[in-house]
Amino acid sequence: MKDLTRGSIVGHILQMSPPIMAGMISIMICQLVDLYFVSGLGDAAVAGVAAAGNAGFLxxxxxxxxxVGTVALMAHAVGRKDRGDANLVFNQSVTLSVLFGLLTLVAGTALSRPYMRSVAADQATIEAGTTYLLWFMPALALEFVMQVTASALRATGIVRPAMLVRVLAVVINIALAPVLISGWGTGYALGIAGAGLASSIAVGIGTLMLLGYFRKVERYVAFNPAQWRPQPRHLMRILNVGLPAGGEFAMMFMFMAVVYYVLSDFGAAAQAGFGIGQRVLGLIHMPALAVALAAGPIAGQNVGAGNGTRVRDTFVKTALITTAVMIAFMIPAQLKPELLLAGFSNDQETMAIAYLFLRIISLNMVAQGLIFTCSSMFQGLGNTRPVLLSSATRVFTYSLPAIWLSTRPGFRIEYVWYLSIAATTLQAVLSLWLLRREFSKRLGVPKAKSAEQASSGPIAREPA
Structure with a gap:
């Protein structure tokens, strides 16, 4: 266990964010690998996999x-030095992970085709997306166990093991994708089904590796079958914090579904170009998102320890770092988007749309970094309802004008991206205001305290 209530805040962020970023980038690379290898199957295949990937938001x-529920409640318990509560929260989260995994398998099998019919531009795209989803669904179900295990480690300040497992899973996926999709070395190509199957196998192996590490090495919390019986009061503790944060992803799903809907009139090439650009944009968002996620357990442990001044300092320093990182990545996205998007499709129309998307939408990267920071701080505070409110505001301020404009003569694809910039900026402003209000309610008036006192004590080292 790593004590985040002492030591340099920036030091903790810089130690934790690279492994977090590596783990997230590995997940994104898995998705990009699928797009890369199916690109040879045509625009319908690319558009289908991209649109199917949007279902992953749910x-x-x-x-x-x-x-979020696991990290917040466990971090508070760690800050209070309450090991018993940390173990109880973890094991109740394990129970939820099994239930959610089973729900994903059942719902995914039943709803894959209806979902693709609602967003795809043509029948070929519907078939491609449905096939990919059905084979990819086991990977999504297994992610729940991996998520709980990695979250328990992150709440105690340990992030490297989950990163290493993610990277190994990516290596396995990269090795399997061309074999299963294109039939390299076997002569038996599964096509789009192979893309989903490669991801499912990789995630399955990664889950087994992380569980093995947790059982053999982790000592602060442990699997305890006696605590797996659902306890409604403790399940509600997790859900009260986690559900609003999960609702944020539901809002993102709605946002993306609207984008695909208004792009449907422009054809499969437009949807494919957006899908490629969105995946790459997500990849270059990862460093700032990793910094923000590192701040969550730092804030959470200090909330549990009753150190309000250190919580505020965590926000300020995290916001400064995420802003600097986003500006650094915005520059190449503006000047040379083709370098970031090279190799994903040979279709000129698809890539022209992807270039346009990335050049315009990258203008909101600073605002997006502030949104990441505020969201992570709300998680650390244990109140994620404001995150859901700000996300809902973004969805409605974007969706209604976008759908209306798409029905007007002369509607151009650029309008989709410009509306997104305006909605994202509004969300950032609202998030900052809501966080300031939450600080006043939860932390009170900040006490005068020197920087030396706020950051005193040695930095605990993470085990290898």
């Missing part, structure tokens, strides 16, 4: 429920 919402 599953990510459930993952967020578990992850």
């Amino acid at each position: 599953v990510n919402g459930l993952l967020q429920v578990l992850g």
Whole structure:
């Protein structure tokens, strides 16, 4: 266990964010690998996999429920030095992970085709997306167990093991994708089904590796079958924190679904170009998101320890770092988007749309970094309802004008991206205001305290 209530805040962030970023980038690379290898199957295949990937936002919402609830409550318990409560929260989260995984398998099997019919531009895209989803669904179900285990480690300040497992899973996926999709070395190509199957196998192996590490090495919390029986009061503790955060991903799903809807009139190439650009944008968002996620357990442990001044300092320093990182990545996205998007499709129309998307939408990267920071701080405070409110505001301020404009003569694809910039900026402003209000309610008036006192004590080292 790593004590985040002492030591340099910036030092903790810089130690924790690289492994977090590596783990997240590995997940994104898995998705990009699928897009890369199916690109040879045509625009319908790329558009289908990209649109199917948007369904992952719903599953990510459930993952967020578990992850945020586990990290927040466990971090508070660690800050209070209450090991018993930390163990109880963890084991109740394990129970939820099994339930959510089973729900994902059942719902995914039943709803894959209806979902694709609602967003796809043509029948070929519907078939491609449905096939990919059905084979990818086991990976999504297994992610729940991996999420709970990794979240328990992150709440105690340990992030490296989950990162290493994620990276190994990516290596396995990269090795399997061309074999299963294109039939390299076997002569038996599964096509789009192979993309989903490669991801499912990789995640399955990664889950087994992380569970093995947790059982053999982790000592602060442990699997305890006696605590797996659902206890409504403690399940509600997790859900009260996690559900609003999961609702944020549901809002993102709605946002993306509207984008695909208004792009449907522009054809499969437009949807494919957006899908490629969105995946790459998500990849370059990862460093700032990793910094923000590192701040969550720092804030959470200090909330549990009753150190309000250190919680405020965590926000200020995290916001400064995420802003600097976003500016650094915005520059190449503005000047040379083709370098970031090279190799994903040979279709000129698809790539022209992807270039346009990335150049315009990267203008909101600073605002997005502030949103990441505020969201993580709300998680650390244990109140994620304001996150849901700000996300809902973004969805409605974007969706209604976008749908209306799409029905007007002369509607252009650029309008989709410009509306997104305006909605994201509004969300950032609202998030900052809501966080300031939450600080006043939860932390009170900040006490005068020197920087030396606020950051005193040695930095605990993370075990290898």
